[in-house]
Amino acid sequence: MSDIKPRTRIQERNRGSILEAALDVFSQYGFRGATLDMIAESAGLSKPNLLYYFTSKEAIYIELLETLLDTWLDPLRELDPEGKPIDEIMGYVRRKMDMSRDFPRESRLFANEILQGAPRIQQDLTGDLRKLVDEKSKVIRKWHEEGKIADVDPYHLIFSIWALTQHYADFDVQVRAVLGDKDPFPGANRHLEQIFTKLLTP
Amino acid sequence: MSDIKPRTRIQERNRGSILEAALDVFSQYGFRGATLDMIAESAGLSKPNLLYYFTSKEAIYIELLETLLDTWLDPLRELDPEGKPIDEIMGYVRRKMDMSRDFPRESRLFANEILQGAPRIQQDLTGDLRKLVDEKSKVIRKWHEEGKIADVDPYHLIFSIWALTQHYADFDVQVRAVLGDKDPFPGANRHLEQIFTKLLTP
DNA sequence: CCAAATATTGACCAAATGGTCAATATTTAT
DNA sequence: ATAAATATTGACCATTTGGTCAATATTTGG
Numbered sequence: 323m324s325d326i327k328p329r330t331r332i333q334e335r336n337r338g339s340i341l342e343a344a345l346d347v348f349s350q351y352g353f354r355g356a357t358l359d360m361i362a363e364s365a366g367l368s369k370p371n372l373l374y375y376f377t378s379k380e381a382i383y384i385e386l387l388e389t390l391l392d393t394w395l396d397p398l399r400e401l402d403p404e405g406k407p408i409d410e411i412m413g414y415v416r417r418k419m420d421m422s423r424d425f426p427r428e429s430r431l432f433a434n435e436i437l438q439g440a441p442r443i444q445q446d447l448t449g450d451l452r453k454l455v456d457e458k459s460k461v462i463r464k465w466h467e468e469g470k471i472a473d474v475d476p477y478h479l480i481f482s483i484w485a486l487t488q489h490y491a492d493f494d495v496q497v498r499a500v501l502g503d504k505d506p507f508p509g510a511n512r513h514l515e516q517i518f519t520k521l522l523t524p
Numbered sequence: 525m526s527d528i529k530p531r532t533r534i535q536e537r538n539r540g541s542i543l544e545a546a547l548d549v550f551s552q553y554g555f556r557g558a559t560l561d562m563i564a565e566s567a568g569l570s571k572p573n574l575l576y577y578f579t580s581k582e583a584i585y586i587e588l589l590e591t592l593l594d595t596w597l598d599p600l601r602e603l604d605p606e607g608k609p610i611d612e613i614m615g616y617v618r619r620k621m622d623m624s625r626d627f628p629r630e631s632r633l634f635a636n637e638i639l640q641g642a643p644r645i646q647q648d649l650t651g652d653l654r655k656l657v658d659e660k661s662k663v664i665r666k667w668h669e670e671g672k673i674a675d676v677d678p679y680h681l682i683f684s685i686w687a688l689t690q691h692y693a694d695f696d697v698q699v700r701a702v703l704g705d706k707d708p709f710p711g712a713n714r715h716l717e718q719i720f721t722k723l724l725t726p
Numbered sequence: 727c728c729a730a731a732t733a734t735t736g737a738c739c740a741a742a743t744g745g746t747c748a749a750t751a752t753t754t755a756t
Numbered sequence: 757a758t759a760a761a762t763a764t765t766g767a768c769c770a771t772t773t774g775g776t777c778a779a780t781a782t783t784t785g786g
Contacts, residue, residue: 332733332783350640355556358774368735370776375733379774430639433694437632437639438552440697447701455702478715481699481708482688489687492635495642497683499649500657506683513680520722534753534763560744570765572746577763581744733782742773752763 337375339365341389344382349430352438353383384442387435390428391446397421398480401458407465408522411479415514418487423507429491455480471522479521486514539577541567543591546584551632554640555585586644589637592630593648599623600682603660609667610724613681617716620689625709631693657682673724681723688716 329337343364347356358379362369376382397417401410422429440447459476466473490497490510497506531539545566549558560581564574578584599619603612624631642649661678668675692699692712699708 330732330784336733351556352554352636352639353557354553355640357772359772369774370736371734373775374735433635434554434639436695436697437554437636438557440701444697444701447698451698452702474718475711475715477703478708478711481691481695481702481712482715482719484695485687485691486684489683489691493638493683493686495638495646496649496653499642499646500654500683501679506680509677509680510683513677513684516676517684517719517723521719532753532762538763559742561742571744572766573764575745576765728786729784730786731782731784734780735777736779737777739776740774743771744769745771746769747765747767749766750764752761754759754761756758756760 333375336365336367336371339367340372340375340382341386345386345427345431348383348386349427349434352434353379354438356383386431387442390431391443394428394432395451395454398454398458401461403461403464407462407470408519411462411471411483411522412515412518415483415487415518416511418483419490419507419511419514422487422489422491426491426494429488433488433492469524472524474521483518486517535577538567538569538573541569542574542577542584543588547588547629547633550585550588551629551636554636555581556640558585588633589644592633593645596630596634597653597656600656600660603663605663605666609664609672610721613664613673613685613724614717614720617685617689617720618713620685621692621709621713621716624689624691624693628693628696631690635690635694671726674726676723685720688719 340361344356344361346364347360350356351360356379358369358372361379361382362372365372376385397414400417401414405413435441435443455477458480462471462474462476462479465471490506494506542563545568546558546563548566549562552558553562558581560571560574563584564571567574578587599616602619603616607615637643637645657679660682664673664676664678664681667673692708696708
């Protein structure tokens, strides 16, 4: 039934190396600024070898972007309309902070694609993302109408969460330059807890 | 005394066109992803003509970055230790929002340089920026000790202001994809006013 | 072990890129 | 009007870039 051959040991290994290396390079230099040579060198392969596994530079980039988008919306999807509102929102903030701490390169890949004008994910933005944000905005608005949280603009609340959490990944270089050797995340988590608790408490 | 020749009418015009075009291209694609041909075309000049005015791609980029950094810290410098704390901080937020609205490309140029690891402004980050943030953090801490504002982490407060204000410039494509045709800034300004007023009120 | 399948890579290619340069056009200032 | 200074750009260059390809090496599975 399935005509697709399973991936060999070497394919698994090398595709993984390439995607790992590519994530480094694309997240730093964006699509146009990255080169196949950079990625190949970082992956420990020759360029033709790399191109044995992926048909083109674009194919690598698209694979990374699609993987990223598959998971990037999950934290917001988990916001439960039946849960306690402040807990649910704070849970979302925590999930996003965990992602910024654990997947900074993915965050920067996304930031880079957005800075480029989002040429490859425009449909995702106006489609799935918009729908999800619309949906969760209704939930947040309803929570306010039930007196469970303060009156906030749901859209700008969600943008705030993105802005504040992703900043620690995207502007990591700047944050660490200012803070010196100190890990930013513990203080950031406390600070964001404070911001959103005060903001949302009715 | 001064050996420097004044710039001619044509030099002023063409340097301006080049810098304007370069800001467009560098803010979208970063240094590596931008090309002299793109900039020249956007400026309405030939590439050798462009290079008559600037010695290299790097020289154009550095000029833009230096101009940017000259003004980027001004809003924070204006924070007056003798003023009313919440007014002063809200003033800073407003100045930053005005910048995001009026100079989105500059914000994106900065974001792009940071994503690249800030190779050309590392000294600015660990030098002037750090000093200024340290200085204003002391002011904020003192305001709290005098009971004028709530207890907040001054560093993360400043990062929050950066994150929330710059987001509207840097992720403009995403914000507008979600909001549709609606101008994000009025709602954003109200929302940020709410966030910081609640956060800071003792 | 061995043949088939997969993986590797040096050599190569056309196009793109950051420039350089000299001939020519335009502007300036007297 | 005119000579000097400035501005413009086609042609060119060396290097880089995203690939392509065939010879060879390695792995796989019977």
